[in-house]
Amino acid sequence: MYKKFYLFTIPIILILCTFYITGCTEKEKKKEYKTPKKETTFIHFYPTNKDTQKLTKQQTIYLPVYSHVYTSENLHEPMGITLSIRNTDFINYLYIKEIVYYNTYGDLIDSYIKKPHILKPMASIDFVVDLRDMRGGSGANFIIKWAGLENITIPIIQAVMVNNSGNRAFSFITNGHILHKTPKIKGF
Numbered sequence: 001m002y003k004k005f006y007l008f009t010i011p012i013i014l015i016l017c018t019f020y021i022t023g024c025t026e027k028e029k030k031k032e033y034k035t036p037k038k039e040t041t042f043i044h045f046y047p048t049n050k051d052t053q054k055l056t057k058q059q060t061i062y063l064p065v066y067s068h069v070y071t072s073e074n075l076h077e078p079m080g081i082t083l084s085i086r087n088t089d090f091i092n093y094l095y096i097k098e099i100v101y102y103n104t105y106g107d108l109i110d111s112y113i114k115k116p117h118i119l120k121p122m123a124s125i126d127f128v129v130d131l132r133d134m135r136g137g138s139g140a141n142f143i144i145k146w147a148g149l150e151n152i153t154i155p156i157i158q159a160v161m162v163n164n165s166g167n168r169a170f171s172f173i174t175n176g177h178i179l180h181k182t183p184k185i186k187g188f
Helices: 002-025
Strands: 046-047 057-064 069-070 077-078 082-087 093-100 110-111 117-119 124-129 140-150 156-163 172-176 178-179
Touching: 057 069, 057 172, 082 093, 082 140, 093 124
Parallel strands: none
Antiparallel strands: 046 117, 057 140, 057 178, 069 077, 082 124, 082 156, 093 110, 093 117, 093 140, 156 172
């Protein structure tokens, strides 16, 4: 009876161990991956022809992001990035003038909108950099330029980085920082 038990149990244990070992240590082949872009218009986020230079409140936001994080000097884990822009105003439209993505070396990787877009009151929009897209590096960033009327509330601009592959999980957020305020100068 024990002999039958071992004949069936040992191969099953070996198979399970093989799946476990290869699932935890197999590395994805390194290749340059680009996040596929799709131009999509939403009912809450859409292009506009409005001259945003005439709007009285304007800011440029720097948002640090990480397409990978180091776990030791020579090892890193890839991170999926979600850029989130939230219009916190109950009444006013938020005008998103520019969303650009730079890598660690300061090289422009991508521009996410071709012309200014309107984000409706209390609406949010997300942009995703795929987990496999490692072009940004550990010092990547987004620059977001927005505009609105003088009484608009400040939007919340954040990024969520996530990796839950294998037997580890990482996630954290970063917040945008104001780089440049552009006040409306009378007479100009």
